Amino acid sequence: MFVPGWRQNQVLIILVLIALAWLLRKSTEPRLQDWARSREGWPKWRLRLIVQIRRRLFLIWFSIIAGLVYLVMQNVTWPSRSYLIGLSATLSTVWFSIGLAAQLVRNRTLRRTVRWFLWIYATLYFLNALDEIAAFLDRLAIEFGETRISALSVISALVILGVLFAGARLLSRMFTANVRKNQDISPSMQELTTKGVQLLLYGLAFYIGAQAIGLDLTGLAFLYGIIGVGLGFGLQTVVSNLVSGVIILLDKSIKPGDVISLGDTFGWIESLSARYVSVKTREGLEYLIPNEDLIANQVVNWTHSNQLVRLDIYFGTAYDDDPHTVRALAIEASSGVKRVLVHPNAPVCHIVGFGDSSVDYILRFWIGDPTAGLTNVRGNVYLALWDIFKENDISIPFPQREVRLLHEPEAEVSERTDTGNGAPG
Structure with missing residues (x-):
């Protein structure tokens, strides 16, 4: 790289292209951001795509200008004199594509792991260094008995299991979304079906991954039995x-x-x-x-077989009020509340007792949407009763107490006074 020649010239050209791409990013990023903010009514996935593109404007500009320079140099000079420029353009394009594709992974930590792994793999692949790295990782091994575990086998196992579990998760989400849309399946059966499919998919992913990495599951049967007994005692709940x-x-x-x-x-x-x-x-x-x-x-x-729920409220009126009128007004007031049903079960009102200060009534009515709340509809019925009783001069009594001060007779007071002031006998 330090010897004058076309290899050094390509490195210098790449450095110039990096500076040019950085300047282009600085000049176009504010414009792209202003343009994206002016978009109204766009779906969220489009706006998120614009955000990801804005974050990677440097790679986009470098890929474009490096690709153009590579095409021009392929036609005006020897292909070997533009190899590094073409490689840099290819790597920047692949890095950009991997960065966008990794956004499909929702978990932030997993997304970063996948992105960096793919970046490293793609870089090694285009540098033709995969075989050397694989051989080096295979030499980093631990052996005990006939078992040999190398760094390459561990990485391969993690990659295979990760891909299989990611595929199982994607398929389970797609299946769950389709089941949720089916109105002919009850909610409980939807839950049971989705949980069963998830268990099946993840089980298949683990089995296929174990077979792919050469793990013999039959040799672990005895271990599974011991684990099962331990789980039976420890995980009863x-x-x-x-x-x-x-x-x-x-x-x-x-x-x-x-x-x-x-x-x-x-x-x-x-x-x-x-x-x-x-x-x-x-x-x-x-x-x-x-x-x-x-x-x-x-x-x-409350909503097992149907959505109908009966509610009861109690109230009392004065003894001077006609109970027939009170009952009719209570039914009329409750029937006018928005959520109270009048069919098939209309509100009813009955006398339940004669209290110390009032005639006591019970008002029973039905609602068909208990999920909307119970206390609020009771409050609305009480408010309707208050309004209609005020309009028709129906009084709602409250307990009253009378306190009387009884004065003692004058003869008893004078006798008690004379006894207290007399001389001792």
């Missing part, structure tokens, strides 16, 4: 939750979107997993309830 989760999915007693009550927990089921059920409450808290608790304990499923 986990296994119980797994079995309970399968039972829940099969009998369809609980499914995503149901409203359930378990002890003091009331909320909506967000998702079903192999070990627990995610329940989100009205306060925004998310409880992870083990599947075993849903099998062993009493669970109130």
Whole structure:
């Protein structure tokens, strides 16, 4: 490289191209950013693509100008005099393509690992150094008995398993998306189907990867038995939750979107997993309830067979108000609330007792959307009762107490005074 000649000339040309690509990036990056910000209504994937292109403008400009220089030099001089320039153009193009393709991996750490591995592999491939590196890694080995583990075999195993697991993950996501779109499959069966397919795909990926790297699984049968016994004793709760989760999915007693009550927990089921059920409450808290608790304990499923839920509220009116009028007004008020159903079950109102200060009533009504909340619809019904009672002069009494001060007779007071002031006998 330090001897004057065409090899040194190519290095100098590459350095000039690097400087030129850096200047072009500096001048075009602000314009591209302003242009991208002016795009309205574009889908997110297009905007993300623009961002990735903006981050790699240097590689784009270097690939373009290095490729043009390489084509010109191929036609005006000997091909060997432009070899390094063509190699640099090829590597920059491959690096740019790998950087874009790696964005398909969502996990940030895994994405960086994949990107750097592919960059190194591509560089070694185009430099024709793969055979030398492979031989060097194969010599870095550990041997014990008849088993030999080299750095090359470990790297190959990691790459093969990584590719297979990535493929299994991609296929499981595609299958899950298609199953979610099928409205003919119940939510519980969707969960069961997707979990089964994921287990099958990952199991196949591990088996194929083990066979590809030459791992003999039959020799590990005894080890599997020991591990199974240990897991049976140590993971009883986990296994119980797994079995309970399968039972829940099969009998369809609980499914995503149901409203359930378990002890003091009331909320909506967000998702079903192999070990627990995610329940989100009205306060925004998310409880992870083990599947075993849903099998062993009493669970109130407000939306198991249908969405109809009956609610009861209690109120009282004064004894001077006609109870027939009060009942009719209560039914009318509740029927006018938006979420209260009037068909097939209309609201009803009954007298439940004669209290110390009021005639006590119960108002019963039905709603068809418990997932929208219960307290809010009760509040709206109470507010409607308040308004209609005010309009019709129906009073809502409250407990009252009278305190009377009883004055003592004058004769008793004078007698007690004379006794206290008399001389001792």
